[in-house]
Amino acid sequence: MEDIMLERKGFLTYALLGIVLLGVPGAALAGNGSIAGKVTAEKEKYLENAVVYLEEVSGTHAPTSSAHMDQVGQVFTPFVLPVVKGTTVQFLNNDNTEHNVNSPDGEPYDLGTKPKGETATHTFATLGVYTQLCNIHPSMIAYVVVLQNPHFAVTGADGTFRIADVPEGTYTIKIWHERREGDPASVTVASGQAADVTIALHK
Ligand SMILES: [Cu+2]
Structure with a gap:
């Protein structure tokens, strides 16, 4: 009986040591942590396509290296x-019909009308949400969300999101959704840890 207890204690010690050594799976670079969370809403259809982001992260942030919004089947x-502020977004027309790209928001723009295979570009110099419209097809709508830093994620159909490689610190985490609001929250990210955040969307 005593032997069994000792063996169990030994196993427990090794198991605990293993957890300490391995850390949290999915943690990124040494010194950084991550945020893994989910969005809740009164209807499942609102869970998807929310942008979750850190309002401000110190330092300078390079523009997003590759940013595309295609027009396919009359859908953006x-x-x-x-995208990060300063990013140039490429709007490629993949359809056989002509498309226009314009936005009435922030610093409004109209990139003109392009035939199949041509790309319109726009550089987003100011933070904000820019509705993308096509003046030929009223049903076409999408959004470019211009942010201060690259620590953002778009929620999947189940409302989950993950922001990897976040420097240690305490941040304000915010959310943008086409039809719902969400309150800012505070999140503390520790090295090698995945901070857990739940954000409730409401009307
Ligand atoms: Cu169009």
């Missing part, structure tokens, strides 16, 4: 495109 794809 993706529906929501978060």
Whole structure:
């Protein structure tokens, strides 16, 4: 009986040591942590395509290296495109019909009308949400969300999101959704840890 207890104690010690050594799976670079969370809403259809982001992270942040919003089957794809301030977004027309790209928001622009295979570009110099419209097809709508830093994520159909590689610190985490509001929250990220955040969307 005593032997069994000793063996169990030994196993427990090794198991605990293993947890300490391995840390939290999915943690990124040494010194950084991550945020893994989910969005809740009164209807499942609102869970997807929310942009979750850190309001401000110190330092300078390079523009997003590759940012595309295509026009395919008379739909802007993706529906929501978060980018870092200063990013040039490429709007490629993949359809056989002509498309226009314009936005009435912030610093409004009209990139003109392009035939198949041509790309319109716009550089987003100011933070904000820019509705993307096509003046030929009223059903076409999408959003470019211009943010201060690259620590953002777009929620999946189940409302989950993950922001990897976040420097240690305490941040204000915010959310943008086409039809719902969400309150800012405070999140503390520790080295090698995945901070857990739940954000409730409401009317
Ligand atoms: Cu169009």
